Amino acid sequence: MEETDVGVCVPGFKAAGIRKGGYGLAVILSEGEADCALMVTSNRVRAAPVLVSLGHAGRGKARGVVASSGNANCFTGEKGLEDAREMCRLAAGRFGSSPQDYIVNSTGVIGRRLDMDAIEALLEEMPEPASSRDASLAAAKAIMTTDTVPKMYSVRTTLETGEEVHIGGIAKGAGMIAPGLVHATMFCFLTTDARIPGDRIQSVLREAVELSFNMTVVDGDMSTNDMVCLLAGGTAGNKDIDENFQKALDRVCRELARMIARDGEGATKYLEVTVRNAATREDAAAAARAVAGSSLVKTAVFGSDPNWGRIIAALGYSGAEMDPGKVSLYLRGREREVCLVRDGEPLALEGTEELKLAEEVMKEKEIHITADLAMGEGEATAFGCDLGYDYVKINAEYTT
């Protein structure tokens, strides 16, 4: 498997993006009809474009994605549904195919009607879609809201049967990020030139999402517009996919999830939490997410405070089976690692070398916490960030 730089513009796909005023608009187009898998938020309030997209994706085929930023078109009633359908009609009018062939989504403030004149103008002025790194980047930039960097990642891998396949994606998301319970948790559009036979496209996507976006925690708020969409163009010439494909898709999703965590609203530090030897994988996932999502752990990371008791407390309320007397806890920066607790015995106590080292590690920009529960073989990793003043600043001043 190798990293490439084309983002969603894998063979058979084009993209374009434009930003103007408070709005942005991105399109991703497959040359031919693509197989489509869609995962959306489990929030009971689902935005209009999410509902429209669920309808369009029902037959498992799509031609492309059209997505806007600046307004979520959520809680906008019947008019909102019309606006989402109109976005698909406008896209079909300019780029071909029928409106039902488009997956549509919007991101931004909730409860305000979409400015369809602005969307129409953006669509008219949008550059011709192209298959290039720059085109993918323009699409990634167009869907940004409080994101500070565009998020794009792609790889190529070789199947066991010899064919080379490509997988790429763009994502957005900085706040309102929480594990999606049932479905997905943010905004990610994935493309591949692989052919994915039968109905496996949904299951390979679900597997990748469980390990990546559903393990990403910024602030614990689950959005109304979360969406992960995979389009498979099928031009790579492969008959089937295999474990190599799944690994590559997992990696693309994990890297994009990491980018979202790193770019968490107001984040100054990246936080990765691995829980191993939990009773089950579900326990490991719950425990890792609880630690990565704990406001007290996040503020301690922000303040470089080696207050590891908060990690223990978060493990304790995560719901995972645990025996405090068996837990081991490790803290790792880029180069240094320290054992804070071994088999239930605290090592990083006042005056110890361990605590001093922990203080040093906590000052780093990338903090890895590993908890070994010694209960079984479950393992999971969660992706998060610290909680600093700027998270408050960004969210206290969002609509005003």
Next chain:
Amino acid sequence: MEETDVGVCVPGFKAAGIRKGGYGLAVILSEGEADCALMVTSNRVRAAPVLVSLGHAGRGKARGVVASSGNANCFTGEKGLEDAREMCRLAAGRFGSSPQDYIVNSTGVIGRRLDMDAIEALLEEMPEPASSRDASLAAAKAIMTTDTVPKMYSVRTTLETGEEVHIGGIAKGAGMIAPGLVHATMFCFLTTDARIPGDRIQSVLREAVELSFNMTVVDGDMSTNDMVCLLAGGTAGNKDIDENFQKALDRVCRELARMIARDGEGATKYLEVTVRNAATREDAAAAARAVAGSSLVKTAVFGSDPNWGRIIAALGYSGAEMDPGKVSLYLRGREREVCLVRDGEPLALEGTEELKLAEEVMKEKEIHITADLAMGEGEATAFGCDLGYDYVKINAEYTT
């Protein structure tokens, strides 16, 4: 029912408190043996004194409470258990009765051994327990950590059978506050002179805690040391309790819960969320807690931003049954109220009087959000606060 000013020093009870250096110590004593109900955190990591107290409370009787601040005595292994038992022995040595007659707890940093010399010195220097407002206040002050104000409340009420009974409490808690799922969520010691016959003391306490402390959200982190304890001295001369007693206990717990929410770490505003006409009371409670606990709602309250879409999103992910087309949403300050959404129809849109009024209301120091789900008859209220810079400041600099 009438408010009184004695706190835990209801007839038959004395209290004392002392603070020195980084430690504080409080005692509450019943003249005779009291009936005792105890609710503790459902965190799988339970602090040593919580475990010791569970053992002591097993026979349903207690003589008093001894509680320290400055160190949680949590994740401290066998030594921690010994230290907690030693606290009870020291209390029994000075105030009488046997060590097993004391409920014990500690609050502060997790994972560091208690300084027993400091505890012993505090106990020796502690003033003689007295039955007065000042004595209760000294106890309330002694258990403060990041609290900015001591928390104490008391009432007297008359039973239907004519006897007057008193209920009082002191509480602490500012951070690491979250609904306690199964048990309780913070630190509250309650006293009453009423006799509570049979095994009803636990059920009346549970009922009051469900409506108060379990509906209080500051930061979503559930503590390892949470405890609510009710001691019933039985000197009031009543044979039985009735609905008046439950109402009075509910009120004491609710007022103490409100004090905790108002004093949430770094809080600049008080937030109360009522959900009515939910499918069930459980749904109403889940929805109210989700809104009060949402980082995005809390930062919007801090920033006086009428971004009501975040409230809708939080209702949507709360797990409560809801139909976005039926929801109504109201915002209320001390004097003004505005309807943001009526029967699913947004009213507070750009340029409307409703949005202008919402902006004004959001500037107030006390914000009440009411959501009507129009699904049934369930109702619940959650108590919370905003999320501002000072929450980050306090928690980024806690141990260092």
